[in-house]
Amino acid sequence: MAGVNDFAVRRRRMVQDQIAARGVRDQRLLTVMQEIPRHLFMEQALWRRAYEDHPLPIGGGQTISQPFIVALMTDALGLTGREKVLEIGTGSGYQTAILAKLADWVFSVERLPELSRKAQTVLEELKIFNVNLLVGDGTKGWPEEAPYDAIIVTAGAPVTPRPLVEQLTEGGRLVVPVGQRGEQSLLRLTRRGDKVLQEDLGGCRFVDLVGEYGW
Numbered sequence: 365m366a367g368v369n370d371f372a373v374r375r376r377r378m379v380q381d382q383i384a385a386r387g388v389r390d391q392r393l394l395t396v397m398q399e400i401p402r403h404l405f406m407e408q409a410l411w412r413r414a415y416e417d418h419p420l421p422i423g424g425g426q427t428i429s430q431p432f433i434v435a436l437m438t439d440a441l442g443l444t445g446r447e448k449v450l451e452i453g454t455g456s457g458y459q460t461a462i463l464a465k466l467a468d469w470v471f472s473v474e475r476l477p478e479l480s481r482k483a484q485t486v487l488e489e490l491k492i493f494n495v496n497l498l499v500g501d502g503t504k505g506w507p508e509e510a511p512y513d514a515i516i517v518t519a520g521a522p523v524t525p526r527p528l529v530e531q532l533t534e535g536g537r538l539v540v541p542v543g544q545r546g547e548q549s550l551l552r553l554t555r556r557g558d559k560v561l562q563e564d565l566g567g568c569r570f571v572d573l574v575g576e577y578g579w
């Protein structure tokens with residue numbers, strides 16, 4: 365069984381070879397990804413593969429995202445530490461933990477109660493308390509807590525869910541994979557007054573966003 369130090373070494377390699385080497389420069393983000401023990405967000409049988417360059421299963425037919433994708437999406441949100449963030453698709457809670465270290469507060473919605481429960485347990489173990497988890501259909505957002513400075517969707521949508529755009533602050537960013545099942549474009553939408561600026565950050569592959577404004 366690998367010890368704590370082995371995991372730290374694997375994490376350092378992950379950050380260097382998969383993330384920094386591919387152009388992510390935000391030092392706060394790189395430091396946080398160096399610190400968060402990604403393996404704890406999956407079952408023990410997968411720990412030795414936890415720092416590899418791909419997604420891994422977390423139960424319920426869902427996956428923990430590839431480390432580089434987590435970095436790319438987080439980087440695109442441009443967090444400084446003051447933001448209120450909404451995440452759709454808590455899953456393992458790994459992305460949630462990264463966001464919690466880089467923003468002021470994170471609200472995260474997950475469809476599957478079992479995954480949300482497990483994520484809550486790991487986040488508490490890591491003493492990450494600036495997070496509120498909710499079980500429900502995140503395609504409708506979390507209107508009671510809106511607006512958000514940044515919103516991240518970690519499942520693939522057929523179209524951008526309208527309620528999420530409406531729950532952005534002025535200048536707020538929404539990062540969401542949009543496209544067909546099994547192949548999407550990663551979009552960043554920025555709210556500017558009555559307008560919404562849209563950028564395409566490249567191709568990606570996510571599990572389905574299932575819900576009223578999803579599949």
Ligand code: SAH
Nearest residue numbers: 428429453455456474475502518573574575
């Ligand atoms: N960020 C997570 C990704 C998990 S995969 C991680 O890295 O672990 C995407 C997650 O989105 C799954 O857990 C899935 O159950 C969830 N999901 C799908 N549709 C959803 C919806 N409408 N609302 C909330 N969560 C949803």
